[in-house]
Amino acid sequence: MQGASTKGVLSHLNLLEVQARSRKVQPQQQQQQQSRVKELKVKVEELKQQRDLMRAEIQTHQNLQKLRKSMDKRCAHEEDEEMDEDSENSQLLRLMARHTQLKDFLHAHHLIGGYDIVKTRQGLCVSLATAYEGTYLDAYNLEIDLKPTLRIRRHNIPPFIPLNSLAEQSNMKTDIRAFLDTLSQHLNAFASRKQQLKLVKELFHESVEVMESNVLCSILVLMFTLPIEKNTAVLCTLNYTDHTKYLPTRVLFECEDKELPDSPQWKKNCSLLMETPVHKALITMKKMGNIA
Amino acid sequence: MEEKMSEENSEEVKVLEAQIQRLQAEVAMLQQQQQDNHKDMTIHFRDKCKDALLYICGKRHNGRKEEVLSKLKEEVDELEEDLQRQTKMNGISLNSCTTKTLQSSGSKLVQQLCVSGHCSELVFQVEFQLSENKESHERMISGLNVVMDFSDLQNFSSFLSGVEESKDLLLFFRTLRAFSDRCDDRRRTFQHFQEKYPSVVSLPGGCRSEVMTLHHPELPGCVLLVHWSVEVSREGDVTPKIDLLTKIPERARQMFPSLAAGGAAEAFQSLLRILGPEAAVESIIRAVSLSQDT
Numbered sequence: 001m002q003g004a005s006t007k008g009v010l011s012h013l014n015l016l017e018v019q020a021r022s023r024k025v026q027p028q029q030q031q032q033q034q035s036r037v038k039e040l041k042v043k044v045e046e047l048k049q050q051r052d053l054m055r056a057e058i059q060t061h062q063n064l065q066k067l068r069k070s071m072d073k074r075c076a077h078e079e080d081e082e083m084d085e086d087s088e089n090s091q092l093l094r095l096m097a098r099h100t101q102l103k104d105f106l107h108a109h110h111l112i113g114g115y116d117i118v119k120t121r122q123g124l125c126v127s128l129a130t131a132y133e134g135t136y137l138d139a140y141n142l143e144i145d146l147k148p149t150l151r152i153r154r155h156n157i158p159p160f161i162p163l164n165s166l167a168e169q170s171n172m173k174t175d176i177r178a179f180l181d182t183l184s185q186h187l188n189a190f191a192s193r194k195q196q197l198k199l200v201k202e203l204f205h206e207s208v209e210v211m212e213s214n215v216l217c218s219i220l221v222l223m224f225t226l227p228i229e230k231n232t233a234v235l236c237t238l239n240y241t242d243h244t245k246y247l248p249t250r251v252l253f254e255c256e257d258k259e260l261p262d263s264p265q266w267k268k269n270c271s272l273l274m275e276t277p278v279h280k281a282l283i284t285m286k287k288m289g290n291i292a
Numbered sequence: 293m294e295e296k297m298s299e300e301n302s303e304e305v306k307v308l309e310a311q312i313q314r315l316q317a318e319v320a321m322l323q324q325q326q327q328d329n330h331k332d333m334t335i336h337f338r339d340k341c342k343d344a345l346l347y348i349c350g351k352r353h354n355g356r357k358e359e360v361l362s363k364l365k366e367e368v369d370e371l372e373e374d375l376q377r378q379t380k381m382n383g384i385s386l387n388s389c390t391t392k393t394l395q396s397s398g399s400k401l402v403q404q405l406c407v408s409g410h411c412s413e414l415v416f417q418v419e420f421q422l423s424e425n426k427e428s429h430e431r432m433i434s435g436l437n438v439v440m441d442f443s444d445l446q447n448f449s450s451f452l453s454g455v456e457e458s459k460d461l462l463l464f465f466r467t468l469r470a471f472s473d474r475c476d477d478r479r480r481t482f483q484h485f486q487e488k489y490p491s492v493v494s495l496p497g498g499c500r501s502e503v504m505t506l507h508h509p510e511l512p513g514c515v516l517l518v519h520w521s522v523e524v525s526r527e528g529d530v531t532p533k534i535d536l537l538t539k540i541p542e543r544a545r546q547m548f549p550s551l552a553a554g555g556a557a558e559a560f561q562s563l564l565r566i567l568g569p570e571a572a573v574e575s576i577i578r579a580v581s582l583s584q585d586t
Contacts, residue, residue: 033301040308047315054322056349058329065333072388089348092357095364099341102371104389106378108407111422113462114382114469126381134433134459177383184466245527 060093067097115180122147128184130191132246137191149173160216161186185244192246192277193217199279207292208282211235218243220278224291232257234266234291238278248274265290334391334403340367383469384411399426411465412472413500415441420461433459447471447524454526467528474522474532475500481570482520485577492581504573506580513541516556516580518573534569536560536576 110116116127116139123146130137143154150173157163166172166186172179194217201210212221220238234255238248251273253261260266269290272281285291337345340363347360379385386409395402401424408417417439423432436459438452448471455464479499486493486504494505506516517537524530536557563572 030298030301033298033305037301037304037308040305040312044308044311044315047312047319051315051319051322053349054319054326057345058322058325060345060348061326061329061335064335065329068333068335068390072390092344092348092361092364095361095368096337096341096344099364099368099371100335100337101389102368102375103336103338103341104391105375105386106371108386108389108405109375109378109382109384111405111461112382112384112407112418112465114378114384114465117377117381119377129462131433131460131462134436134461136431136433177381180381181466181470184462188462188466247527 060096063093064097064100067093068101071097071101113184115184123150123153126180128180128187130188132188132192132195135195137195140187144176150176157183157187158190158215161190182244189244189246190217193240196246196278200282203279204282204286207286216243220248222278224285227289227292234260236273238273246277248278330393330396332392334393340364382465383472384465385409394421400424401426411468412476414468414472414475416468418461418464420459433461436461436464438464447522450526451524451528455528460528463528467524467530470528470530471522471524474530477569478502478520478522478532481573484570485573489577489581492577506577508580511544513539514544515539516576518576520569532569534560534564534572 110129113129113131116129118125118127120143123144126142126144128140128142130139140157141155142152142157145151145153152163152167155163161183163183166182167179170179170182197210197213197217197220200208200222207225209223210220211223212219218240220240222236222238224234224236226232226234232255234253237250237252237254239250239252240247241249251270253266253270255261261270265288269281269285272284276284282291340360344360344364347357386407388409389405389407392404393401394404403422403424404419405422406417406419408415410416419435419437419439420433421435423434424430436456438456440448440452451467452464455461455467482495482504483499486495486499491509492506494507495501495503496505497503502519502521504518504520506518508514515538517539519535519537521533522530523533538556560572560576563575566572567575
């Protein structure tokens with residue numbers, strides 16, 4: 001009799017214990033679930049904001065696109081007489097469209113390699129771009145004072161470009177554009193010759209040896225080996241005496257075999273080197289089997 | 293009791309998770325739409341323009357509309373000034389510039405630009421692709437296509453095809469400017485002489501043409517032609533070439549055999565070398581008009 005009631009009490013106690021334990025666990029679970037709900041609600045708000053922002057941006061972009069298209073058609077900046085859209089932001093939108101158009105124009109000016117010009121306290125800073133075969137190379141800068149007289153204050157133009165004599169020759173003080181045009185010619189020709197030399201070294205580092213070159217890249221001496229008679233070398237001197245050009249003014253071949261430079265093949269090579277940039281001429285000469 | 297609450301919670305969680313998935317899908321779709329718009333016409337929002345964009349999209353309300361507007365106007369005015377300065381220095385006026393973004397991956401940006409404008413009277417449209425390496429900032433041009441007004445094309449055609457082949461955008465604009473300057477020299481000189489010697493000088497093709505004719509006021513049929521062309525070589529060298537041509541009727545030649553008509557052209561070339569174009573032309577005009585008054 002007593003055994004049965006003890007069992008009953010014990011099992012009842014057990015049950016109560018389990019219940020109490022599970023009651024402790026449940027609030028934790030509930031808390032976890034509640035904080036998860038909070039997290040998710042926050043995330044939903046964030047996503048809603050992002051979506052609304054994107055929708056507004058897309059709408060604005062489309063409005064600006066329309067404005068830009070009509071502005072481009074008008075060709076010149078005329079006064080906006082018509083306020084066709086009565087939306088409260090139309091004035092703001094018009095300004096925004098003009099802002100983006102101006103930025104695009106300035107970027108285009110920068111790309112077409114005229115003279116990037118920035119106003120400084122005393123004058124201007126002009127940046128001249130150089131390029132070869134579509135690749136933009138170094139840009140050179142000049143700081144020019146306008147007062148009291150027009151003079152170059154600072155620059156990063158290499159010393160072998162005769163800046164001062166060019167300034168004198170083209171009357172920099174009265175016609176700054178003519179000066180910049182000649183300077184740009186010199187710089188671009190120099191950049192082209194330099195790039196050609198770089199390409200020769202890259203493409204022909206095994207077969208053609210660069211014996212001599214100078215900083216202005218106005219003299220280039222190359223050594224070719226002939227494909228069959230490996231012992232015969234041809235020394236080729238290229239003189240670029242016109243510093244505004246990227247092609248040589250004189251090509252000379254020297255070889256132990258005195259007859260070689262006068263052979264028809266090498267006369268052709270001579271005119272090839274006079275008319276085509278050196279790295280391209282060498283590619284052709286290699287294809288024709290003239291050089292190794 | 294607690295079980296019921298936890299059941300409701302898990303219901304809510306499911307609803308919220310489903311909502312999140314829908315929103316994420318919407319945002320992804322909007323992102324795709326943005327990218328497509330960008331490809332069509334790339335518009336960059338910078339500086340005060342970006343502030344204005346954020347104002348319109350409702351993200352920033354601390355600035356009042358007037359403030360946003362006036363700051364933007366200030367910046368736009370500054371940019372207008374910059375553009376004027378740049379236009380004057382480059383000698384090139386731009387009418388339109390559109391950008392399309394073709395590719396914008398991790399390190400590479402490829403855009404298609406179409407720029408149109410004019411240099412003095414010469415109208416151009418230039419289209420090209422610009423590739424930029426985002427890390428090294430190396431820029432490259434490809435696919436260059438240049439379109440110009442047909443009437444200007446004659447001197448230019450071999451130069452234009454050379455420039456498109458070598459993708460030399462910078463050379464095109466340098467040469468365009470030089471060519472335009474030389475043509476302007478010619479126009480100014482022709483106009484000046486027409487005003488100064490109206491009885492002798494005429495411009496049958498207008499002041500922008502290559503030909504100026506000189507009629508002797510008393511010898512009808514005797515015409516001297518000044519032919520001033522501006523040549524552009526394939527490499528972009530711009531050279532003015534001035535020639536003097538004579539048209540003297542047979543009868544005049546018979547009457548005045550000493551009219552060394554052939555010698556006039558050579559004499560003119562030496563005058564050109566010594567005096568330069570304007571003075572040489574003026575001396576011919578004076579010789580033709582045979583008058584002492586200026």
